[in-house]
Amino acid sequence: MSSNFIDYVKIHMKSGSGGAGSMHFRREKHVEKGGPDGGDGGRGGHIILRGNSQLWTLLHLKYRKHVMAEGGKPGEGNRRTGAQGKDEILEVPIGTVAKLAETDEIIGEITHDKQELLIFPGGKGGLGNDHFKTPTNQAPRKAQPGEPGTADWVVLELKLLADVGLVGFPNAGKSTLLASVSAAKPEIADYPFTTLVPNLGVVAYRGDQSFVMADIPGIIEGAAEGRGLGLRFLRHIERNSSLLFLIAATTEHAGKEYKILLNELEEYNPELLDKKRIIVLSKCDLIDEKEKKKLLKQLPTDIPHVAISSATGLGIQEMKDLIWTALH
Template sequence: MADSNFIDYVKFCSRSGSGGAGSAHFRREKHVPKGGPDGGDGGRGGHIILRGNSQLWTLLHLKFRKHVIAEGGKGGEGGRRKGRDGKDIVLEVPLGTVAKDAETGEVRFEVNADGEEIILTSGGRGGLGNDHFKTSTNQAPHYAQPGEDGIEEWIVLELKLLADVGLVGFPNAGKSTLLSSISAAKPEIGDYPFTTLVPNLGVVGYRDDKSFVMADIPGIIEGASEGKGLGLRFLRHIERNSILLFLVPADAESIKEQYGILLKELEEYNPELLDKRRILAVSKSDMLDEELMNEMRADLPEGIECIFISSVSQYNLDKLKDSLYQAIIE
């Protein structure tokens, strides 16, 4: 994980700028010995702003930025001159980035549109100059407002991948092999659990130059919703997928049982995931003959489309792509 370019979690200290102080200045010119108060307002402190960028897919560029500090506003001046506002700091983030309070875990907002700008940490307001405080009974106020302090807080940014199809399955179910077979993605493939340690995205070509995006999510194990295995770290990526493709190998002891466990983990993490369209693919089916497939169909879960496939022999991959694309456009 340390040498991976895919970073979907960063934590940093966000400090906005303090507002500038108002000025307690009096107009003093030749022939105008008592010109009255003319102190200007202080400038606003700089904001910390998140901006969506559709060209980014990772938070890698923020990984080593532990402190983000905006500029403070300048003080007001005589002649009702307002102080300069502090310079804002704009952090470019991928679409699907969620901002949270690091201490409470409270979700602040989610950036979903390219070019969308949302203030993460607001700068302090500038103080009012003494010109604002003159009255009929106090025509020469010698005071002005100080600037408002900036805010310092610890922020967590989490990324949820956006894809049309999310691959869901236990470790070593053949998800990476499938993705590499039907797209140009080249994820690491091995015959041992947890080969995939970061999500991989692949663009799947379809008929008539159409395409859709598939995400290979690192394998789920029983108890993942409680933090076991890779746990909650990657379950959040499934939330932004339109279709969930469950992958269970043909040599599983019970396809129905494995599918039920996967479904239970998703439900415990977020019950709304069960509202998404689901398709079940039985991988590694090149070892089966037609008679054995017919026998296994009796043990398949009900209420979900099931397709026997083989990524190695390309068996039924076109049929799978047909089903996925049809589900996407419906």
């Protein structure tokens, strides 16, 4: 199992403080009382996220518990502004959401390659004494300190981008299906919660076309309340443009199982029900024709559905056609 799939990290981030303004007076050989010429401090470094389409996981940030940008340098005489602090730029996969750990307030989301998101700006540099001279105060002994940077715990969460998300109970056959239609190699065993991380697979379609399918770990009744592994995985479904409900043919009642899955999604986020849906009855090699017809009759007539077997290939092309139609 790919334990390298990291979709959640919590990092303490601190932007750089601004440099202090300079309190300096011009000192030249022939000028007895030179005026103020203190320069401004440089701004502190920003904390920035940058989208990188080559990344699929937050693994590279797993052990970075603290990220600190450099402070700005102080101003100098002769009105010289201090150097800016170096920005700290974190590369993240597309689909990364940044939020404040304590309040869950969303700072922003990375939705495309090279996009930059400012997490915390660096503190402004202080003004030098050159700014404070007035007709009545020609030699101000005053300069500003730089503004402090911003520090807080930030959570980065990855939501997978896939064309179609597989939704179903544990051991409904999602991993087997993904392995049979794509080059993905998820770990497969016949017990609940084999899939502990989402698996992505590119599915070849007629000609040289393809679409991305995500096997999202099984949800169980109560996932929306956070039971099992539910909540962490439900967020991946938010990004899929259509949903494929996988129901094992070994179930007692296909219609009821579909309703439970639908209910879980609605509890979590009612907008998920706006996505296009397809129902797939899997493992049909384990039942006879009569049983198959009975189970298909239990499914809602207004949702496209198909009976398949990943083992024998039954219905797989028809399923791909249904997905392609839903996507386009």
